[in-house]
Amino acid sequence: MSGTTGAGAVLAALSEVMEYDHASLARWDPKLRRHTTLAGSYPGDATAYIETCLHHDPVFSVLRDPARGGLWLTDVPRQLLAVSPGFQNVLCPLGIEDGVAQCLFAADGRYVGMLNVSTRRPRRAPDPARAVVTLLTEALAAAVDPHAGPSPESLAATDGAADALRPGGLSPRELQVLAELTAGRTNREIAERLYITPRTVGTHVEHILAKLGLPNRAAAAARAAAWGITDLPCHQRCR
Secondary structure (H helix, E strand, O other), X not given: OEEOHHHHHHXXXXXXXXXXXXXXXXXXXXXXXXXXXXXEOOOHHHHHHHHXXXXXXXXXXXXXXXXXXXEEHHHOOHHHHHOOHHHHHHHHHXXXXXXXXXXXXXXXXXXXXXXXXXXXXXXXXXOHHHHHHHHHHHHHHHHHOOOOOOOHHHHHHOOOHHHHOOHHHOOHHHHXXXXXXXXXXXXXXXXXXXXXXXXXXXXHHHHHHHHHOOOOHHHHHHHHHHHOOOOOOHHHHOO
16 A cells, blocks of 8 residues: 555555455645545556546546545446546456445535545445445545645544544444344344354444444444445455
């Protein structure tokens, strides 16, 4: 992972709550009319495309609608992908099958940057990662906006990047347990699926309820459903 220390910490924290093969966090420079990568793991040619060409890509006009939110690759119309140099010449050669591009906007409406995340494995929908990206948009925008805090550097300095990039401040394991709660499973059933003890599950549930300020498991399951977090498939539970 290359890039500034703080922005690199942001992407490292993101990797704890969603699986990806490549990611980048870029700041938009309105004077130079280009993106500047703050941190990223894409190959050089892909990084160059994000910085200098992506804003000319036909997909970008769709992405930059503030009302849209993140645009997942599997949701892009095939006819739009067919005329997208970014997809045809950059993502396809990397074997990318899914991922998201999320334009970031400051509170005053300024476009300040972009998050790009790519994976070689298709994701299922609904997917907890979709909810995670939606919940993180405001924090990521603040991280890349030079006129607003917290900056990537201040996030890293306070060791707050991971907490800022987790829904409700939940740890990756707590997010897994929360997803299991949506299926109404008991502590023992969750323990068997996550290869931990029932007592550990109980502790995680207590922490989840405390962090989210919720009274019981049913309320936690309802919150998870509202976030789009659901029971995870085995390959995500057992990584």
